[in-house]
Amino acid sequence: MRNFEYHNQTKLIFGKGGEQKAGTEMARCAKRVLLHHSGGHPARSGLIDTIKKSLEDAGVEWVELTGVQPNPRLSLVYKGIELAKKEKVEALLAVGGGSAIDSAKAIALGAVDGGDVWDFYDGSRVPAGALPVAAVVTIPAAGSESSVSSVITNEKGPWKKGANYECTRPVFSILNPEFTYTLPPYQTACGVADMLAHVMERYFTTEQDHQLTDQLCEGTMRTIIHNARAVFEGGRQNYNACAELMLSGAIAHNNLLSMGRIGDWASHGIEHELSARYDIAHGAGLAIVFPAWIAYNIKEEVANGVQPVRFARFAAEVWGVDGACYDCAQAALEGVFRMRSFFQSIGLPLTFVDAKLPADHIEEIASQVTRNGLIGNYTKLDKCAVEYILNSVKQS
């Protein structure tokens, strides 16, 4: 087990009616906040009104910035920074999913800085701090609600870049599973793929000794799969299944599951390029890329005379593949098959064709993904490997 530090200070407020606490929690760190959301469903459902009332009751003033969209845009972040400075807000309150929270994190960084916030995403500068960020989560998946991560799309590129700064970890996040009842099924499915991917990126590691975190990862993945099935098989208002998904999404990405190990993150790197270029939902992109990444690794290990034991274990523990019925490589591949079937069963694309993406820029995408060198940790991928992975999922 590697040396590590784990320090997650986000307060999770989980369950029915949690949104009523937004005001009192916010009042602990700010008297004036920027309320940030899409302007769509959270507003129509009445949630924004409830939050505004809660803020007012707690004596917290608010200004509002709507317009957040999936793959949140740098242009809106700039607008938010200007507004935050002009209105002298002391904190950000995001309402929505990962896009709203990530956008709020970027605004929080820029609001206390005199330069270009994009510097913190392209790595040319490190931030000195940020305004406090808090969240009311309406979409299970992102994990951004208790993580240090945010991902912003710069339309000029298009470039999609992630940043990890401790100062952007939310001070509190309110998670009420009831908010997720009315999500479009496709959005729920994308969330499921995203949270599974957050665990898998941590699970596929070359560290040899990490029994506790393996067990925690496998338990979390089984919970996600089981409850996604429950929700998609008619349980859209199944409180407990929605609650398990929402909680799993938060746990999947708060680094508890990384303790003592280094994750991979190549699939995320590849997907970010797809969603920056084609504006596909992040989870949908991951449903295409991640199984292909696993299949590539199994092929490579077999070709090199190595038993793909990590992927066979994944197949057994997460997808219920009975090791007695298969040899190691077959079991590993059966795991990939079941994972793809699962994604398909909840309406996710498995190929470029399924997602209606053009497949004629794969070489260019692979070049872009590897522009700074090899990516990933479980295996280091070069441009050829990324190209192979993407070509393997051009069509069924």
Add this chain to the structure above:
Amino acid sequence: MRNFEYHNQTKLIFGKGGEQKAGTEMARCAKRVLLHHSGGHPARSGLIDTIKKSLEDAGVEWVELTGVQPNPRLSLVYKGIELAKKEKVEALLAVGGGSAIDSAKAIALGAVDGGDVWDFYDGSRVPAGALPVAAVVTIPAAGSESSVSSVITNEKGPWKKGANYECTRPVFSILNPEFTYTLPPYQTACGVADMLAHVMERYFTTEQDHQLTDQLCEGTMRTIIHNARAVFEGGRQNYNACAELMLSGAIAHNNLLSMGRIGDWASHGIEHELSARYDIAHGAGLAIVFPAWIAYNIKEEVANGVQPVRFARFAAEVWGVDGACYDCAQAALEGVFRMRSFFQSIGLPLTFVDAKLPADHIEEIASQVTRNGLIGNYTKLDKCAVEYILNSVKQS
């Protein structure tokens, strides 16, 4: 799933050499600390000297109070409070296991208070705050290193009382598994029973819907059992096994495994009475009480025509009992048998006789445990039930 809040702010610094960071971490919140430990092994091993040097290098002054013993005593806490006030320390740094940390937490409460610190343990007053507490952990098990709990023994009674105050949650805890290489095996075994018990108290709940936390609990328990076996079968200096145990001990009691559920805690209540009266190690007392508590519940459920499904699941998922070979009650009892065999194999007592405890005050103990009414949540135990449980483990 129940509504819950989860907020654990302890920074875990895990791995080899972590003790070198004691000074820089401490300097973030204090310039003068009370260093609190037994004066035994941590001093002899050179760890205390390393920590003192680290404090000095970081410009942190220290005063020292030794003498902590298992089942930490109120008299030493009083001494610590007097010293902390006289020396105007700004924080406590405990070095050791649960006893040192719990003692430091009590001193931290008393050091900012004008009255009797015991009030905070017998529940007659609630503290307004506490000095910051930090820990360098040398004994895996307690979980006190990232929990709000502390348990103090008042020799006058003897009464052993626990208190849970957020202000006593350590600001950081340093866990270096190498510190545990030289622990006496009996102490390691007691630690294993204690951490398993912390998970079991949370696992045995009447809440029906808690899949993620069930999975996390089961994975943690399997990890504890597997790695305890590895350590006891000749791996005293097996870094990874020691690391898994140490990390499991911290996770077992930091409330991650309680999310969305209410635990039981009757076994802890009964054991506290045993260790207050006989000064038996807490883990040893739990090895006697907990299997008996489970067996009592199985008996009661069967008598009431209820299948003991929770205990059968525990047997299957944690102890590997194959459900196909047994009916539900048999499977549940086989789990208890395997648990007892495991405790015995690592040198723990299973009965009063094994632990050389007199068995002639059981009625009195049961009265004392239930003096404020029924205890536990999975089932509510009255005096008769507690008496039955203790009588069932008088002798093999």
